[in-house]
Amino acid sequence: MIEVQKLTKKFKEFTAVDEVSFTVGKGGFFGFLGPNGAGKTTTIKVLATLLRPSGGTARVNGFDVVREPAAVRRSIGMVFQDPSLDDRLTARENLQLHAMLYGVARRETGPRILELLELVGLADRWNDLVKKFSGGMKRRLEIARGLLHRPGVLFLDEPTVGLDPQTRRHIWEYIGEIRRTEGATVFLTTHYIEEAEACDRVGIIDHGRIVALDSPAALKATLEADLITVETRNPEDALRIIREELGLDAVLQGDRVIQVPAVNVADGELLPRLAAAVPGLSALEISKPTLEDVFLSLTGRAIREEAADSLEKMRQSRRARARKGR
Amino acid sequence: MELKTFGVTVYVIWLREIKKYFRERTRLLAMVGQPLLYLVIMGHGLREMFQLNIEGFDYLSFMYPGIVAMTILFTSMFASVSIIWDREFGFLKEVLVAPVPRSAIAVGKALGGSTTALLQGAILLALAPLAGLALSPSAIIQILLLLFLLAFAITSFGTVVAANTESMEGFHMIMNFIIVPLFLLSGAFFPIGVAPEWMQAVMKLNPVAYGVDALRNIMFTGSPAKDFVVYYPLYHNVLVLAGFSVLMAALSMRAFNRVE
Ligand SMILES: Nc1ncnc2c1ncn2[C@@H]1O[C@H](COP(=O)(O)OP(=O)(O)OP(=O)(O)O)[C@@H](O)[C@H]1O
Ligand SMILES: [Mg+2]
Numbered sequence: 001m002i003e004v005q006k007l008t009k010k011f012k013e014f015t016a017v018d019e020v021s022f023t024v025g026k027g028g029f030f031g032f033l034g035p036n037g038a039g040k041t042t043t044i045k046v047l048a049t050l051l052r053p054s055g056g057t058a059r060v061n062g063f064d065v066v067r068e069p070a071a072v073r074r075s076i077g078m079v080f081q082d083p084s085l086d087d088r089l090t091a092r093e094n095l096q097l098h099a100m101l102y103g104v105a106r107r108e109t110g111p112r113i114l115e116l117l118e119l120v121g122l123a124d125r126w127n128d129l130v131k132k133f134s135g136g137m138k139r140r141l142e143i144a145r146g147l148l149h150r151p152g153v154l155f156l157d158e159p160t161v162g163l164d165p166q167t168r169r170h171i172w173e174y175i176g177e178i179r180r181t182e183g184a185t186v187f188l189t190t191h192y193i194e195e196a197e198a199c200d201r202v203g204i205i206d207h208g209r210i211v212a213l214d215s216p217a218a219l220k221a222t223l224e225a226d227l228i229t230v231e232t233r234n235p236e237d238a239l240r241i242i243r244e245e246l247g248l249d250a251v252l253q254g255d256r257v258i259q260v261p262a263v264n265v266a267d268g269e270l271l272p273r274l275a276a277a278v279p280g281l282s283a284l285e286i287s288k289p290t291l292e293d294v295f296l297s298l299t300g301r302a303i304r305e306e307a308a309d310s311l312e313k314m315r316q317s318r319r320a321r322a323r324k325g326r
Numbered sequence: 327m328e329l330k331t332f333g334v335t336v337y338v339i340w341l342r343e344i345k346k347y348f349r350e351r352t353r354l355l356a357m358v359g360q361p362l363l364y365l366v367i368m369g370h371g372l373r374e375m376f377q378l379n380i381e382g383f384d385y386l387s388f389m390y391p392g393i394v395a396m397t398i399l400f401t402s403m404f405a406s407v408s409i410i411w412d413r414e415f416g417f418l419k420e421v422l423v424a425p426v427p428r429s430a431i432a433v434g435k436a437l438g439g440s441t442t443a444l445l446q447g448a449i450l451l452a453l454a455p456l457a458g459l460a461l462s463p464s465a466i467i468q469i470l471l472l473l474f475l476l477a478f479a480i481t482s483f484g485t486v487v488a489a490n491t492e493s494m495e496g497f498h499m500i501m502n503f504i505i506v507p508l509f510l511l512s513g514a515f516f517p518i519g520v521a522p523e524w525m526q527a528v529m530k531l532n533p534v535a536y537g538v539d540a541l542r543n544i545m546f547t548g549s550p551a552k553d554f555v556v557y558y559p560l561y562h563n564v565l566v567l568a569g570f571s572v573l574m575a576a577l578s579m580r581a582f583n584r585v586e
Contacts, residue, residue, distance in 0.1 A: 084419045
């Protein structure tokens with residue numbers, strides 16, 4: 001359970017987190033979606049008592065982060081954005097030290113470590129030095145460690161950043177498994193759209209402010225229009241034709257792609273007209289709005305620079321849909 | 327309850343140091359090899375030059391306590407560097423977010439560093455006969471206790487420095503400006519008494535010098551050259567080292583409580 005009200009964190013003059021408010025219910029799955037430097041990690045650090053807030057209040061698991069830091073720390077599990085394992089120790093040793101620091105009963109430690117290593121698929125690697133692990137394995141071990149003392153709230157700061165898609169999907173499955181078996185409240189930060197789409201509720205954060213806060217479906221419902229993406233060899237002419245002759249709102253994205261919010265794809269007229277009108281047409285795609293589009297419409301920017309290329313975005317949204325369909 | 331958590335945390339940090347120490351054999355070798363080189367090359371080389379007409383004086387056995395202290399100095403400082411390493415590469419965060427008193431990290435670090443430095447010193451102590459010193463069992467026990475005290479003092483000091491240093495580069499800079507002078511001005515190569523006034527004044531501020539002097543106090547017990555090689559009485563050395571340790575431990579605990 002997390003309750004945050006008008007939380008602010010300043011570094012000297014610079015405001016990294018600006019009057020952020022949100023609540024996450026017990027057992028909830030909350031995603032913080034935002035670009036680099038948005039203030040995600042700073043928020044997590046304040047909630048984990050690693051930084052003192054400059055203003056506002058925050059309660060984690062019912063405890064105030066300023067007045068009851070020890071109680072807060074006891075009730076949270078943390079997976080940092082940057083690695084925090086000792087890679088010259090074995091997987092089990094890392095977990096054992098953690099168990100001691102959190103006062104897990106000695107009797108319980110052994111079985112619990114085994115259980116968690118099973119959960120994250122590292123049971124056969126317990127005696128290996130962590131420096132021999134791949135990035136994904138380290139991440140899984142950190143997630144296991146964060147859960148070891150049965151925290152009420154698990155913080156995951158970009159748990160899949162820098163990992164290849166397959167490993168990311170794996171970690172994602174483990175997180176799902178953890179939510180089922182451990183029942184912990186999960187607070188996750190990410191700048192991957194498809195990850196945010198899987199959360200119960202999403203806060204979109206930009207420049208330290210929450211610009212939208214709701215379930216992914218509700219957020220996307222604010223953009224009622226589908227998006228038509230047109231790829232052409234002749235974008236300047238195409239843009240002019242779409243705007244002037246068809247009277248549609250359109251923006252140029254990258255050097256070959258034009259995006260058109262589709263008002264009435266269902267009427268069956270728009271697509272053939274568009275296809276006929278655009279010179280040098282090489283691809284045409286219709287997509288449902290994604291959180292990326294929500295972010296774009298709220299801030300006028302793409303979450304990640306590379307995502308500004310809307311072909312990539314189309315691929316992403318397709319992937320996200322394919323996953324949901326599975 | 328608080329006290330128990332404190333103790334457990336100290337133990338966790340200590341245990342981690344020890345486990346890693348025994349895992350790194352190359353480091354172990356390097357740390358023993360270096361003083362050995364000093365002893366053999368410098369000791370034997372200079373021995374011929376310093377044939378003083380003092381009964382019981384031999385340069386090799388004079389320099390030996392200095393080399394032991396050097397090993398403690400280097401190993402202890404090395405141990406405290408790892409704090410910066412931990413901060414840059416992560417493990418420290420894991421401890422900082424845990425429900426444990428942060429000051430315990432400083433104590434655990436200092437104890438871990440002292441233990442490994444002591445082991446290193448003990449290995450070197452086995453070579454005392456090579457330096458022409460015969461040590462009684464009671465002398466060995468006294469020396470080990472003293473080495474631990476010296477190591478604790480230096481590790482705590484290193485921890486204070488490390489906690490206030492942002493980067494690895496910064497630490498290396500400081501270490502070069504600290505370790506080398508501490509070593510050169512420790513009286514390892516020449517007795518404090520023969521140094522010029524100003525240098526003696528500086529050496530009086532150097533904790534390592536008290537360690538070296540204390541070691542000579544013990545190692546030269548009963549030797550006619552003792553009055554020449556020793557500057558302070560043993561209790562004086564021990565008191566200074568203990569006071570310095572307490573001060574540095576307090577400062578390092580405070581430094582960790584401040585870490586954001
Ligand atoms: N200790 C600090 N001192 C000064 N500024 C800081 C500090 N920590 C973070 N900032 C600034 O605060 C802002 C928010 O940083 P934060 O790390 O919270 O971003 P983030 O959303 O986690 O980004 P990323 O996706 O890159 O991890 C950034 O502009 C960053 O430069
Ligand atoms: Mg971050």
